[in-house]
Amino acid sequence: MDTKKDIDTAETKVTRRDFLYLTTGSFTVVGAGALVWPFIAQMNPDASVKALASTEVDLSPIMPGQSITILWRGKPVFVRRRTEEEIAEAQAVEQTDLPDPETDETRVQKPEWLVMVGVCTHLGCIPLGNKGEYNGWFCPCHGSHYDTSGRIRKGPAPKNLEIPSYVFLDDNTIKIG
Amino acid sequence: MSDDYEPQSTVAKWIDKRLPIITLFSGHLMQFPTPKNLNYWWTFGGILTFCLITQIITGLVLAMHYIADANLAFASVEHIMRDVNYGWLLRYIHANGASMFFIAVYLHMARSLFYGSYKEPRELIWIIGVFIFLLMIATAFMGYVLPWGQMSFWGATVITNLFSAIPFFGEAITNWLWGDYSVSGALLTRFFTLHYLMPFLIFGLVILHIWALHVPGNNNPEGIDVVKGQDTVPFHPHYVVKDVLALVVFMIVFAGFVFFSPNILGHSDNYIQANPLQTPEHIVPEWYFLPFYAILRAIPDKLGGVIAMVSAIAILAFIPWLDSSKVRSCKYRPLYRQFYWLLIADFILLGYLGSQSATGIYLILGRLATLYYFLHFILVMPLIGFIEKPKPLPKSISEPVLSKEEQLAKSGQTA
Ligand code: HEM
Numbered sequence: 241m242d243t244k245k246d247i248d249t250a251e252t253k254v255t256r257r258d259f260l261y262l263t264t265g266s267f268t269v270v271g272a273g274a275l276v277w278p279f280i281a282q283m284n285p286d287a288s289v290k291a292l293a294s295t296e297v298d299l300s301p302i303m304p305g306q307s308i309t310i311l312w313r314g315k316p317v318f319v320r321r322r323t324e325e326e327i328a329e330a331q332a333v334e335q336t337d338l339p340d341p342e343t344d345e346t347r348v349q350k351p352e353w354l355v356m357v358g359v360c361t362h363l364g365c366i367p368l369g370n371k372g373e374y375n376g377w378f379c380p381c382h383g384s385h386y387d388t389s390g391r392i393r394k395g396p397a398p399k400n401l402e403i404p405s406y407v408f409l410d411d412n413t414i415k416i417g
Numbered sequence: 418m419s420d421d422y423e424p425q426s427t428v429a430k431w432i433d434k435r436l437p438i439i440t441l442f443s444g445h446l447m448q449f450p451t452p453k454n455l456n457y458w459w460t461f462g463g464i465l466t467f468c469l470i471t472q473i474i475t476g477l478v479l480a481m482h483y484i485a486d487a488n489l490a491f492a493s494v495e496h497i498m499r500d501v502n503y504g505w506l507l508r509y510i511h512a513n514g515a516s517m518f519f520i521a522v523y524l525h526m527a528r529s530l531f532y533g534s535y536k537e538p539r540e541l542i543w544i545i546g547v548f549i550f551l552l553m554i555a556t557a558f559m560g561y562v563l564p565w566g567q568m569s570f571w572g573a574t575v576i577t578n579l580f581s582a583i584p585f586f587g588e589a590i591t592n593w594l595w596g597d598y599s600v601s602g603a604l605l606t607r608f609f610t611l612h613y614l615m616p617f618l619i620f621g622l623v624i625l626h627i628w629a630l631h632v633p634g635n636n637n638p639e640g641i642d643v644v645k646g647q648d649t650v651p652f653h654p655h656y657v658v659k660d661v662l663a664l665v666v667f668m669i670v671f672a673g674f675v676f677f678s679p680n681i682l683g684h685s686d687n688y689i690q691a692n693p694l695q696t697p698e699h700i701v702p703e704w705y706f707l708p709f710y711a712i713l714r715a716i717p718d719k720l721g722g723v724i725a726m727v728s729a730i731a732i733l734a735f736i737p738w739l740d741s742s743k744v745r746s747c748k749y750r751p752l753y754r755q756f757y758w759l760l761i762a763d764f765i766l767l768g769y770l771g772s773q774s775a776t777g778i779y780l781i782l783g784r785l786a787t788l789y790y791f792l793h794f795i796l797v798m799p800l801i802g803f804i805e806k807p808k809p810l811p812k813s814i815s816e817p818v819l820s821k822e823e824q825l826a827k828s829g830q831t832a
């Protein structure tokens with residue numbers, strides 16, 4: 241075979257062989273990807289887990305200053321009926337004092353009811369209520385302090401406690417999720 | 418070596434001609450030329466192999482009784498402890514075996530660091546070792562989750578949440594890992610599967626580790642190259658006997674834990690069934706993870722802490738290129754030797770700090786110890802090679818011995 245001529249053609253124009261290599265290669269990559277995906281996706285939350293994704297809560301037994309913990313998607317959700325002082329304290333905070341600035345108004349639908357996921361945004365422990373330097377929650381694992389609005393004030397956690405999506409079905413019932 | 422060996426019996430010859438497995442084993446486990454000056458620090462390789470096999474055998478029989486289900490796992494472990502014949506023994510061997518495994522691997526790694534066994538031409542042996550260590554960490558962590566006690570559950574929560582520190586994809590990745598929106602039974606079954614699989618992957622890596630070792634052969638306490646024949650003895654019986662003696666001592670300590678204080682290395686909270694609504698007062702990982710846990714907590718930032726902890730292990734893989742000295746053994750490195758012991762002390766201090774709550778003086782010490790850990794590798798190791806004046810190396814490992822004999826012979830003549 242004349243190698244010199246081969247090199248010339250390879251440099252100057254796209255051959256039929258190049259085309260075949262590229263198409264075979266692309267199809268192999270796409271095919272392999274399509275085959276691998278089910279093996280990866282099977283690990284994602286499955287249909288039965290997703291089906292359990294909403295919960296209704298009756299608020300009537302909760303007195304001011306009390307809170308309850310319910311299980312939603314395997315996680316604790318704190319529902320706290322805040323006292324006047326707690327609300328005032330939460331609303332008085334300067335945004336500049338917050339590592340993750342958020343006003344109290346954006347974190348509640350009705351100021352009396354604070355609903356949030358009770359999972360520390362550091363590494364997932366459950367903070368303890370009525371504790372810590374800010375009268376709110378304290379996480380024993382690595383020492384994160386949250387205020388009466390569930391906002392991070394001090395410690396390694398980067399974010400405020402998460403607010404789940406919920407709606408008031410009536411004055412005394414909420415639906416989480 | 419392998420080419421010196423001829424199978425004797427007809428059957429052996431018949432097999433070996435078709436599959437030279439007898440030659441292979443006898444070459445690598447019997448005749449293999451081994452430096453004649455190896456000390457007891459070289460027995461941990463054999464001890465580690467013993468640990469791996471112990472974990473695999475006890476694990477297999479535990480798996481015959483264990484049930485990987487969030488509602489049944491805890492009860493099935495109690496069933497192993499109370500009802501299964503000798504179940505308590507098998508579980509205590511397996512649980513304490515993990516600790517013994519880590520004692521051995523830490524000593525084995527400290528040996529390699531002291532005698533410069535990671536240096537040219539043994540870099541790959543070391544790097545494969547780092548991967549084995551990584552898989553051991555993963556295996557032991559997942560194993561600890563299986564009994565589904567409080568420490569299992571919250572340990573799993575804290576560690577899997579490390580992935581949530583990844584920017585943008587963190588949450589998607591943790592949900593994918595969990596197969597749920599929190600740690601649950603879905604995680605338990607996949608951890609059991611992986612806990613079962615990984616020891617066999619480790620086994621594969623061990624074979625590569627030894628294969629890579631048998632190309633240049635063992636390093637030795639003098640850290641100099643050996644002359645085959647003059648400086649070596651066959652592995653069997655010399656080192657087989659030495660390894661077995663060390664193994665027996667190791668097994669005595671092991672049995673001491675299993676029979677006299679089987680729970681001393683564990684945490685009593687793990688005898689309380691997992692409760693997703695209550696975090697224990699004080700979360701601590703198993704003792705062998707404490708130094709890395711201390712590094713995680715030393716950094717006040719979530720992502721930063723995770724990066725530091727991962728780097729603390731990853732940096733080990735680069736040691737062959739971070740160390741600038743040509744001399745392998747610390748016996749001949751008067752200056753570096755001091756820093757070596759400082760690193761060991763630092764690592765032990767980190768382990769202690771990992772068990773304390775990270776506040777006040779403990780936090781400050783934790784930060785200093787973390788700082789030194791990294792400085793040792795990225796500053797001390799590269800620089801000292803240029804500053805230090807090593808002690809003169811012997812010409813061969815036989816030299817000290819031979820010259821003594823020669824002197825004796827001479828003095829005999831003159832007398
Ligand atoms: C590298 C080797 C291994 C290590 C370091 C290791 C480590 C561990 C650890 C730390 C535990 C928790 C012990 C406890 O507190 O109860 C555990 C449990 C368990 N392991 Fe392993 N393991 C290894 C190999 C295996 C293998 C090969 C199997 C199965 C074939 C296995 C099956 C189990 C089972 C069923 C449990 C749950 C029962 C129990 O908690 O005692 N392990 N493992």
Ligand code: FES
Nearest residue numbers: 360362363379382
């Ligand atoms: S998990 Fe809450 S502070 Fe670390």
